Structure formats: structure tokens, C-alpha cells
Amino acid sequence: MTGPEELHGVTLLAEEAAALAAMADASSVAELERLRVEWLGRRGRVTEQLRAVGTLPADQRRTAGQRLNALRALMEKRLDARLAECARRDLEQRLIEERLDLTLPSAPPAVGRLHPVTRTRRRLEDAMVRLGFSLFEGPQVEDEWHNFEALNMPAEHPAREMHDTFYLPPPYLLRTHTSPFQVRSMKAAQGRLPLRVFTIGTTFRRDDDPTHAPQFMQMEGLLLDVGIGLGHLKGVVRQVFKEVFGGDPVLRIRPSFFPFTEPSVEWDMQCTLCGGSGCRVCQNTGFLELLGSGMVHPHVIRAGGYDPELVSGFAFGWGVDRLAMLAYGIDDIRLLYQNDLRLLNQL
Ligand SMILES: [Zn+2]
Incomplete structure (x- = not known):
């Protein structure tokens, strides 16, 4: 779950809080990638909102911009951390699964035959x-x-x-x-x-x-x-x-x-x-x-x-x-x- 220091200064909507929680809990690279696209991609929800900041009344732009940039940084940090963890876990899993088993029978030799x-x-x-x-x-x-x-x-x-x-x-x-x-x-x-x-x-x-x-x-x-x-x-x-x-x-x-x-x-x-x-x-x-x-x-x-x-x-x-x-x-x-x-x- 999100720690209070990470959320400092950012007012979260319910959906954003849920997305951050999902990023912290994601257990696969594919899942993390899907969340990144949904929120931070070119047409992601945070990206779209950032693009819309210019249309807000002048007195709201600064606050909204700061909030969204902070949210984006938070999400990126969360995704990267989780991604590194997944990669490390996958590698460990592969090392266990692909360990050389010397007790397995060897591949049969290619036996030739007479022409x-x-x-x-x-x-x-x-x-x-x-x-x-x-x-x-x-x-x-x-x-x-x-x-x-x-x-x-x-x-x-x-x-x-x-x-x-x-x-x-x-x-x-x-x-x-x-x-x-x-x-x-x-x-x-x-x-x-x-x-x-x-x-x-x-x-x-x-x-x-x-x-x-x-x-x-x-x-x-x-x-x-x-x-x-x-x-x-x-x-x-x-x-x-x-x-x-x-x-x-x-x-x-x-x-x-x-x-x-x-x-x-x-x-x-x-x-x-x-x-x-x-x-x-x-x-x-x-x-x-x-x-x-x-x-x-x-x-x-x-x-x-x-x-x-x-x-x-x-x-x-x-x-x-x-x-x-x-x-x-x-x-x-x-x-x-x-x-x-x-x-x-x-x-
Ligand atoms: Zn014949």
C-alpha cells in the first residue's frame, strides 16, 4: 500500500488511489505494462488530464499541473520499482527451472548409416x-x-x-x-x-x-x-x-x-x-x-x-x-x- 510520504502534496481521486494500489500489487510484467499504458501512455488518463490543464481557468492551472505531475512521478516510481522486482523474481524462477540436471539422460547420438x-x-x-x-x-x-x-x-x-x-x-x-x-x-x-x-x-x-x-x-x-x-x-x-x-x-x-x-x-x-x-x-x-x-x-x-x-x-x-x-x-x-x-x- 501507499505510504503517506509518497502522497504528500497530492490530492488523490478514488480511481487514482486504486490504480496506485494495483501498481503496488501487480505480479507480472504484462500487468504493469497494461497499467502504465492506461495511466501514463500517450493517451493515458494522467497524460490526457495534463494536456487539458491549459484549458482550465488561469487560477487553477498551477495547482492542477503540480498535482498531476506529482501523480505521474509517483506512478512512474511505483511502476519502475515493481517492474524491477518482477524481473528479478522471473530471473530467479528461471534459474531454478533451468538448472542443469546432470542426472537426466543425454541426447541420443546421431547414428549414421551406410550409403x-x-x-x-x-x-x-x-x-x-x-x-x-x-x-x-x-x-x-x-x-x-x-x-x-x-x-x-x-x-x-x-x-x-x-x-x-x-x-x-x-x-x-x-x-x-x-x-x-x-x-x-x-x-x-x-x-x-x-x-x-x-x-x-x-x-x-x-x-x-x-x-x-x-x-x-x-x-x-x-x-x-x-x-x-x-x-x-x-x-x-x-x-x-x-x-x-x-x-x-x-x-x-x-x-x-x-x-x-x-x-x-x-x-x-x-x-x-x-x-x-x-x-x-x-x-x-x-x-x-x-x-x-x-x-x-x-x-x-x-x-x-x-x-x-x-x-x-x-x-x-x-x-x-x-x-x-x-x-x-x-x-x-x-x-x-x-x-x-x-x-x-x-x-
Ligand atoms: Zn515396370
Whole structure:
């Protein structure tokens, strides 16, 4: 309540006394602010009265002005004091409420996960190892001989044009496919048979559109032995599809062309999304073109240090990113390499 010394010299109306009492009792900043506006604001009651002093008869102006100024000072003093008290109380309250509680459990750590291409790669590796193939890794920086000549693509071969190669100082380049591993693994085996190897790794071409990235991943298998024929190729590739996709996928074989295999065949798998009736993913064909293969060309076998008159073999390969796109329903290969967590967290 108001002390007598504060009211000295000021004649209070009943409403003003009530307002001063309310200011002394206000328990929140919002309440104090409301009272300040009501009484001392630009259109407040004290302000309005002060403005009206000039209209009073001359003999009353002085007294009225003094009274109102004293009242305004009194209210300001009361409001400021109460405001400081509320602020201090709020701070104390916050300090109690927000005190660090060391017994609370900590925020869970952000757990990462493997990239979809990595997961697809590991699935392929597991499948190949189960089939008895062992991993053979070749360099990503290749020389022209291993990347082209040894694979039956001499300098003037039109297939070299299609490869859109990233060239380094001669004779080096970034490998445009994993196929150089065929010759490298043959040379490393030094005539031993059977040779049953696979490779999986990054390859590079000057391409950049929704289905071609300048850097992509291929997997390739090679089997070399005496008396190997197209029937063996069909049996093994069929088994690879089963291992990777599970069940017994419906497959279609088409004759094709690769410089380093003869004959060459491509494999299509019935679209797993539409069951062959046609959809956006299979471009309404009902089939997905997935794997290229063929009997290793005699020229390649010779480049690897074996005699094509005595041994024969087959090779097959496919794009790891393309399999990841199909497995996770991604329609733009570039999304796989943008590291956008909004996408990756969905996969
Ligand atoms: Zn489909």
C-alpha cells in the first residue's frame, strides 16, 4: 500500500488511489505494462488530464499541473520499482527451472548409416563370394593399353569414341570401365586355372545426365577354365541374379556387342515393380536392362597371357549405382552423390 510520504502534496481521486494500489500489487510484467499504458501512455488518463490543464481557468492551472505531475512521478516510481522486482523474481524462477540436471539422460547420438551404393556394393560382394569368386582390384588410373588395346579396342576403334574418356598425361587415363581387370587378373594368375575372380569399383566417363554420372561404379566377374561355354555363362549369371534379387527372377537374353566378348549377350530382368505389365521405372517395356556379358574374346585371353586355343571363359558386368537406383526407387542417379540427408534418411 501507499505510504503517506509518497502522497504528500497530492490530492488523490478514488480511481487514482486504486490504480496506485494495483501498481503496488501487480505480479507480472504484462500487468504493469497494461497499467502504465492506461495511466501514463500517450493517451493515458494522467497524460490526457495534463494536456487539458491549459484549458482550465488561469487560477487553477498551477495547482492542477503540480498535482498531476506529482501523480505521474509517483506512478512512474511505483511502476519502475515493481517492474524491477518482477524481473528479478522471473530471473530467479528461471534459474531454478533451468538448472542443469546432470542426472537426466543425454541426447541420443546421431547414428549414421551406410550409403545406398555402399549397401548395394556389399550385397553384390557377398553374392559373388558365395558363388566362389574372389575379389581382384585394379587401379582407377589406368593406361590406354589395359583400358582399350588389350580389350580389343585399338586406337581407331569406334567404341573408344563412345567412352568419353577423361585423359591424363599419356599413356594414362581414368578407367572408363572395370574390364581392364580381366587382363590384369589373368596376368596375375600366371596361367593357373580355374580363374574365378570379380572386381567392383569406381569408373569414370564424361557424362552427366539423370541416368549417367561422371563417376559411377561397376561390378564385373570373370571365369576362365578349360571347356567353358555359353551354357556355363547362363548358369552362373542366372545364379548371380538369384543371389542378388532373391527368388527366381524372370530373365531375358538378347544378343549384343562388346569389343572384348564374342559372342556377347545382354540380360534383362522382368521389372520387379510392375511384374512385367509396364511402369515408369521400366519405361513401359516390362523389363529392366541390367547386365552385359559374353565369352571372353580370344584377343583378350591372349593379352592376359593365356592360349585361347586351350582355355575359354566368360565375363559379365553391371552398374552398381543402377542397381541401387532400382533397389531404392531413385529416378536420378545424381541424387545418390549429392549427400542430401533429406534423401539419404529415407533410404
Ligand atoms: Zn515396370
